Amino acid sequence: MKVIFSRTLLPSMIITILSLLLTGWLIVQAESNWIMVIAVLIVQFMIISILFIQFYNRYTRPIGKATKTVDRLIEGNYSARFYNGNSPEMEELSVKVNTLARNMSEIAIQEQMQSEQLTTIVDNMQSGLVLIDEKGYVHVVNRKFLEMFGEEESNYRGHLYYDVFENENVHETVQKTFLYEETVKKSFVHREGLNKIYVEVVGAPIFNERNMLKGAVLVLYDITELKKLEKMRKDFVANVSHELRTPITSIRGFAETLLDNNITDPATKEFMEIIYKESHRLQLLIEDLLALSRLEREDFRLLIDNYDVRQMVEEILPQLHQKAENKNLTFDLEVPDQLTMRADKDRMKQVLINLIDNSIHYTPSGGDICLAISEETDVIHFQVKDSGIGMDEKSQTRVFERFYRVDKARSRNTGGTGLGLAIVKHIVEVHKGKIDVESTLNQGTTIHIYIPK
Ligand SMILES: Nc1ncnc2c1ncn2[C@@H]1O[C@H](COP(=O)(O)OP(=O)(O)OP(=O)(O)O)[C@@H](O)[C@H]1O
Ligand SMILES: [Mg+2]
Known part of the structure; x- marks a missing residue:
């Protein structure tokens, strides 16, 4: 009832009621004059038709247009707009739909910018990056990862990690990250010969706000340069220790011999004892350094x-x-x-x-x-x-x-x-x-x- 007596529909309702009253009154007056009755009904029909057309033009058609505009927005065409000023309600609706479209368009532009920025960062990272969801599907692999492990992005994205990761170390890291739900680290040698690279892979689980596992992110560092430096350091320590071994053994040996020779001068004896003690200490240090060097060698094997x-x-x-x-x-x-x-x-x-x-x-x-x-x-x-x-x-x-x-x-x-x-x-x-x-x-x-x- 409230709708029928609303401000916009009220004039139409009054006209309809008046024309019905007039029709009734004319029919009563005309009694058996059928021509008159038919004429009145025709006029009546025309009045109602005009009202209907007016109603259709003012409301039904603009709503159809608004629906089409909203459909285009749903499809992602944020440039869609519509305007109708036939009635204040329609004008308000069109302004609101257009504002909504504008806001969505701005959000879409911002989202695209952010996504482009993220892609730029991810692709220009100096470390490999992989994002896997909780079901094991790969969502992101960056350029560095592809450089390290070859293949096209499409060979990884959308596939299950255990179908596409051929490197067993990477594979194992993902498995452990999912299994233990904690950060897992592993270093390994990738490719042999001239192309040999050392890689450190870190797998970290991703949790949602309810602390449920949502996937895993893998970061792969190329640590070849670091390994080279480390090897230089180890070689240096091993070589120096090795070179020092012989002279220090001599110093200690001669000091021992001299001490055995009953030195009479107390000062000389004291100095000889210091030489003997310190050279012994140096010898222990060298032996320890050599022991560590042996343990650190790549070809070190336990028996x-x-x-x-x-x-x-x-x-x-x-x-x-x-x-x-x-x-x-x-x-x-x-x-x-x-x-x-x-x-x-x-x-x-x-x-x-x-x-x-x-x-x-x-x-x-x-x-x-x-x-x-x-x-x-x-x-x-x-x-x-x-x-x-x-x-x-x-x-x-x-x-x-x-x-x-x-x-x-x-x-x-x-x-x-x-x-x-x-x-x-x-x-x-x-x-x-x-x-x-x-x-x-x-x-x-x-x-x-x-x-x-
Ligand atoms: N049982 C212990 N009780 C107390 N302190 C200890 C004990 N074991 C080791 N430490 C401490 O840890 C340090 C490191 O021990 P570590 O065995 O590596 O070296 P070190 O005994 O000084 O020399 P070396 O290389 O000859 O063994 C020691 O210097 C000492 O301070
Ligand atoms: Mg000790």
Whole structure:
């Protein structure tokens, strides 16, 4: 009812009602004059038709045009416009549809600009980039990635990653990123010979605001230059250490010989002793540097074999027992009788000697040291415990760095070089194991090593 009596329809309604009243009145007057009745009905029909046409022109036709314009906007043609001023309502509608079209057109232009900027950034990145959705479909691969791994963009985009990534390292990184839902890193050599490149791939999971996995992004860095520099550094250290080895052995040897020759002058004797002690220290440093260089060589291989753990421990015990006894330390052993493990025996000995050596060095007289070995589900667990000086939390995160020593002055006195734990960590990692340090200042330290079975 409200619609019928609205301002626009009211004149038409009044005209219709008046003409119906007039028609009724004329029909009553005409009684049996059929010609008159027909004439009145014709006039009546004409009036209603005119009203209908007017209504059609003012409302129905413009709505049809508006609908067509909206259809074109839906199709993405944001330049579509329409105007109709036949009625205030239609004028308002056309202004609003046009404003909407203009806004959409601006949004589309902005979106296109942003997408172009993003494509430019992604394609000009110096690292490879891949975007994969949660179902495993590849959405983005950038130019650098195509340069590294060849093929056309269309061979990747829209395909499942496991169908298109031929490189097993990339493949594995995506798999692990999805499986563990955490950042996964891996370095590998891609292509051999002259085209050889070193790549580091980092896979990171993408989560939505509800913390659900939405996909993964891979970034691939070309680290060939870095590797070259690293190799130069390693070669330099290895060569220098090697060159220093012979002269320092001579210096130490001659110093030892001279000391044996009953030197009478106390000053000369003292200086000779310093030469002997320092050359010994230098020799240990050189041996450690060479050990690290050997471990870092690309062609380094472990000599993996099955062996009895207890027997291995017994082979290193005499020298360590002696050192512990000299410092008046109790040395406990908790090693199961029948335990075999698969590892490089000599390297594992090196690990234990280094750790127990540290415990002896950093535990004051009268303290306790313990080597405990146990078999766990997937690993053999080694623990080297002591009741020594311990270290603070900051040092615990740094002790595996080369040349790091908690108390430089004290370590120098004990003759350490700061390479022992770096070597230990390296050996554990080439065995695919893990190393952890647990320590409390002035209470003691426990180093845990887990070697996979
Ligand atoms: N059991 C321990 N208790 C307390 N501090 C320790 C212990 N083991 C290592 N540290 C600290 O960590 C540092 C690094 O140890 P690392 O074995 O690498 O070097 P180092 O013992 O000084 O020399 P070397 O290369 O001769 O072993 C040590 O200087 C010492 O400060
Ligand atoms: Mg040490």
